[in-house]
Each structure stands twice: as C-alpha cells, then as structure tokens.
Amino acid sequence: MEIFGANVFNDAVMRERLPKNVYKSLSNTIDKGLPLDPSVAEVVANAMKDWAIEKGATHFTHWFQPMTGFTAEKHDSFISPTSDGKVIMEFSGKELIKGEPDASSFPSGGLRATFEARGYTAWDCTSPAFIKEDGGAKILCIPTAFCSYTGEALDKKTPLLRSMEALSKQAIRVLRLFGNETSTRVITTVGPEQEYFLIDKKFYDNRMDLMLTGRTLFGAMPPKGQELEDHYFGSIKERVAAFMKELNIELWKLGILAKTQHNEVAPGQFEIAPIFASTNIATDHNQLVMDVMKKVAIRHDLVCLLHEKPFAGVNGSGKHNNWSLATDDGQNLLEPGNTPHENAQFLTFLCAVIKAVDDYAELLRLSAANPGNDHRLGANEAPPAIISIFLGEQMSDILEQLANGGVKSSKQGGTITVGVSTLPTLVKDVTDRNRTSPFAFTGNKFEFRMVPSSLSIAGPNVVLNTIVAEVLSQIADRLEQATDFNTELQKILGEIARNHKRIIFDGNGYSEEWVAEAEKRGLPNIKSMVDAVPHLITEKSVKLFEKHNVFSEVELHSRYEILMEQYCKQINIEAQTMIHMAKRQILPAVVKYATNLAASINTIKNASAQADVSAQEDILNEVSALLASFKQKVYNLEALAEEAKAMEEDLYKKGVFYRDVVFKAMNSLRADADKLETLVDAELWPIPTYAQMLFML
Ligand code: ADP
Ligand code: MG
Secondary structure (H helix, E strand, O other), X not given: OOOOOOOEOOHHHHHHHOOHHHHHHHHHHHHHOOOOOOHHHHHHHHHHHHHHHHOOOOEEEEEEOEOOOOOEOOOEEOEEEOOOOOEEEOOOHHHHHEEOOEOOOOOOOOOOOOOOOEEEEEEOOOOOOEEEEEOOEEEEEEEEEEEEOOOOEOEOHHHHHHHHHHHHHHHHHHHHHOOOOOOOOEEEEEEEEEEEEEEEHHHHOOOHHHHHHXXXXXXXXXXXXXXXXXXOOOOOOHHHHHHHHHHHHHHHHOOOOEEEEEEOOOOOEEEEEEOOEEHHHHHHHHHHHHHHHHHHHHHOOEEEEOOOOXXXXXXXXXXXXXXXXXXXXXXXXXXXXXXXXXXXXXXHHHHHHHHHHHHOXXXXXXXXXXXXXXXHHHHHOOOOOEOOEEOHHHHHHHHHHHHOOOOOOOOOOOEEOOOOOOOOOEEOOOOOOOOOOOEEEOOOOEEEEEEEOOOOOHHHHHHXXXXXXXXXXHHHHHHHHOOOHHHHHHHHHHHHHHHOHHHEOOOOOOOHHHHHHHHHOOOOEXXXXXXXXXXXXXXXXXXXXXXXXXXXXXXXXXXXXXXXXXXXXXHHHHHHHHHHHHHHHHHHHHHHHHHHHHHHHHHHHHHOOOOOOHHHHHHHHHHXXXXXXXXXXXXXXXXXXXXXXXXXXXXXXHHHHHHHHHHHHHHHHHHHHHHHHOOOOOOOOOOOOHHHHHHOO
C-alpha cells in the first residue's frame, strides 16, 4: 500500500498540494471533461516541480506516443541560472502545458516535410504525471498529445481521446432516452492482458535476428515444444519469479494495477494483466508496462521479447483487450444483471456493439494488424483472421428471441456439484468461455483477443470506440424521432438481431469448418496486414471517422502511408538481417563442417584403404548439396530485396511484393538453414538454438 502510486502525481497528491480552487478546477477537467483553465497551469506546475524534486527528479519531459508505436521523451532539467553563478529549480505553467519537439523526425506519413519541423505536445491532464526511474535517473514525465504545426494528430493519443469523446457523446444521448439524467459522461474501460517471452540474455546477445527484428529468422524446432502442455499455469521458475516480483514493484510505484501473472502456453512464455482503467490511462500504462518489462528483465540477465512470433513452431504472443463502457457514476453498461431480457438498456448497448463489429469488421481487423501478427492470424497459428463474436449460450438465446420478435426469458446458470461431499457446490457462470473467439462477450465486457502483443492498444480502441459511437448515434437518431419509444426500440433490436446474426459464432473458431462457414456467411477473411491497411482509406472509413471527428481524411491517408511503409521496412530489415547472418555466420560454419568431413575422409582413407567412410561421405554429400542450395537462395533473396527497395510504384503494390516475393524467399532460405542446423556439428553452429533459448531460463 505504501509503494503503490509512490511515483505518481495522482489525485491524493494533488488534493494535498494544490490550493482548493485550483484542485477543484483541475478535477472538473479530469473528471467531467470541462475545458482546462490555463490560469491553473502555473500553480499546478509549481506543485508538480516541488513534488518531483522532493522525490529526487532533476528533469522533466513531455512524454508522448508518436506513430513509431513506442513512447518518446526529451529531457529538460529544472535548472535555471542566477546572477551569482548558481542555479534555481524552475518549471513554468507554459512548460507544463505546451512543448515543442521537432516533429520532422517522427513518422508523419507525408503530413510533414523535413523542413517543416514544428510540432507541439499538449498536456493531457486526464492521465497523471509520473516519475520514471531509469538507472537511478529520475525524470518527471508529463503525458501529452502530439500534433503538427497545422493541427493534425501525429500520435496515438490524440485520436484515442477524440474517440472517447465521440463515444461518450453518443452513449449519453442513448442513456438520456432511457431516462438517465444523472450520468454526465460515458468512459470506455480497458484491461489489457499482455503476453511475452523471456530468454537468457547471453543467447539474445548472440542472435542478431532477435536484436534487430525481435524474432528468430532461423532456428530448427527443438525435440520438445509445447506439446505436453506442461508450461501453461506451471510452477514459476525462481529466476522468472524474481523478475516478476521486481516488475510488480516497479509497476505499482507507477500506479499501475498489476494484478495477474502466470506461465503461458509456450515454453518461456508468460502473461501479466492489470486491473482495468479508463482507456486513456490503460493505454499509457500498457506502454509503460512494455517499457518497464524490458528494463527489469535486463537487471536479471534476461531479455523480454514482445514480438508476436519470436519463435516458429510454438505459440506467439498477443494482447487481450478487455473493453467495456461505464458511466461516470459507476454503472457498467455491459452488465446484464440477473435478468438481461428485462434490461432493455443493456440489450441496446449489447446490440450496438454487435452491429458495430459486423458493420466495420474490416476496420477492427485492421486495428490488429502489424507485421508480427501476420505470422499468427490465419497463418502459422490457430486463430483465423476472421472477425466473429462469441456471445455464449444465454446471450445467443436472447438474441435469437429478439430476432423472433421479443424476449421473454433468460437461461440461468445453475450449479455444479463436483461429486465429493467435502468440496463446495459451485455457482455456474451463465456462459462457458470460448478461447477461440476473436471477440468474446465475457459476462460484463468484451474481450478483443486479436491484438498483437507489441502494438499500442490505442489503435484497436480508437476503432472500437468510434464504430460503437456510430451505431449508438444511429440508434439515438431513430429513438429521438420515435413516437413510441418501446415499439421503436423493439424494432431496432429485432432488426439488429436478424441482420447481424451472421457475426455471431459460438463454435470452435480454430477449425477448418469455421473458415468455410464464415465465407458462406460473407464475413471478411483478411489474412495479411497489406490487405488490411487499405480499409483505412475507403470511403466508408473516411465518412465514419470524419463524422465523429476522430480522424480527418488527411490524417487517415497519412496513417495509411505510415502503416504500409512500416510493413515494407520491417520485411526489408528482416531480409537484410537474414542475408547478413547467412553470409557471415551460417555459410562459414557449414563450409567449416564440410571441410572437416572432407579432411576426415581423406585422413581415414590415407590411414586405411579398407576403412568404411561411407557415413562421412553421405553426410558430406547431403551437407554440400544443401549448402549449394542455401547459397543460391541467399543471393536470390539479396537480389529480390534490392528490387523491392527500388520499387517506386504505389505503396500497396510494394507491400504486396514484399509479402508475396521477398517474404516467400525468406521462408525458403530459412528452410535450408534449419535443415542444415540438424546436420552440422553442434559445436560449430554459430547461433544459439531453440532448445537453449526456450528452455534454459
Ligand atoms: P481472463 O484470463 O479470464 O480473461 P484476466 O484476469 O487475465 O482474465 O483478465 C481479465 C481482464 O479484464 C483484467 O485486466 C480485468 O481487469 C479486465 N476487466 C474486468 N472488468 C472489466 C471492465 N468492466 N472493463 C474493462 N476491462 C475489464
Ligand atoms: Mg488471461
């Protein structure tokens, strides 16, 4: 309790340190969304500075989230010179409210030319300032939004805040129609579960692919993978437990509600989940979680891998975005209560989400696209790239009733008797879980399970908030016009239940049959990032985001460019890394082994003409043949990567070339190397193996 929030300029600190009127004014902005009164900034800055200096901070920074997907910071010390050659510590209201980093060196997707450098950061007081401790340095971090000189968003936070406002506005309209006069805002809440791998740092240091690309580009499957299912929820190794302990402490200091931890399915894979918070804070916190995990791991001679698919052949990592809607007076709008069929308001919000997900499945899919997730969705892992919703027995039954003209009953959970008299009787949840659904209703929230492990959750939540805002606005439009509220509502819910049934799927989402069935239902199955990204700039998307003031058309186009370029650059880096490792590590090792074999054959034959050297000869022939093929493929990949880089065609075509040609050549090259790894003397193999990386923790 003492540690928690120790490094956060939170409500308790503000209440204690700010004059009453200033505290009240700031609280109105934070809690009620009222405009920020600039005159309070001076006082807040001063209090913040005193607090931070007492904690040992020497610098402050505007902390923001540019389109790199990481956070950005540029430190300024508090010092200011005095005439007697000394310094005083200063921090002004102006410095708190506005910063001006050079915007030209961040991805802007054509929004900014290099010579048009100006960009601004603006204080986001809805996410509390905090002190970051890196290697003993203490930096006061002020969460900010980042925009260009011309006002376009250059970051992930700005659209997120806009989408939260859009959703709040439409949800309040609907609530008013249900007679709610007390709630003033609706906030989306998020609890992201974060998966990750840990490996020993000494192996990482010898893997250029992990260092430069986050994933292994070569590596034969070890004799054991995850088939025994013995890692999931297993006893946590001491070294990992020590890491987790320190991680929790660091996160608690930052006011992050780290709650759950466990071993995940793949060897070397783990998960951490916090208690949910408002989407804005949850997003900031998740960025911090990823940052702190990497840093704490190093202290334990471990490396934390956040890539979606660091190792072929075992599960990759994702992030489960648990999402719900809550009023500012504490009502969860996705809470069904005991008799959901009577709870018309709940059903309205539930149906709004269902329609939104069906109407905008492509955008939702896009929001979960990054180069790493291409290895999972619809590719080398079970989850397909198809968006569907799991509702569970009770809700599916209610939806069915709605479709048929009105609901009369709700299926109840009941109890389970375990069959041993000393064990308690368990109250059953009304729905079972479905681990295979990309978008599952889990009792009082939806769990969007497609999100990539390394991605900021801002994007997925921008889409979720905006598409639900859109459907709520459609519902509000109709209800506000209706002569009879109840009749119109019944009509709307019935229509949604009938028209959007196709998105509901409670079966096994990992099965082949579902892929075929989904196609029959006309659900999109977008298998790659390259094919997902163009959905950002369709007429439908532009209309949606402009209507709710989340993105302008110009901003959407810039993001399209950033994403496509990110994809091309990532594949190019991977290809270049492979070429480098192939030429300078793998080829020399194989040549050496082949030479050893040849030498052995000659030496033995010289010693005894009758000696049987057929084993060495067989291996030498096999290795030499693979070596020739491997070398050919390296040069082929090199040529293709050059060709791709030189392409000046449109970005989509370039992306397709990287995906269909360069990436394919990479896989083919890897296949030879992985085969060679199983033949070549282990002593000579130049890079750590899967068995070492996955099991030696
Ligand atoms: P599971 O593995 O069963 O999905 P976890 O405990 O790992 O459960 O994660 C569930 C996540 O959902 C937690 O982060 C939790 O705080 C979050 N959550 C619970 N209720 C809500 C809600 N109303 N809104 C958003 N997230 C929620
Ligand atoms: Mg979980």
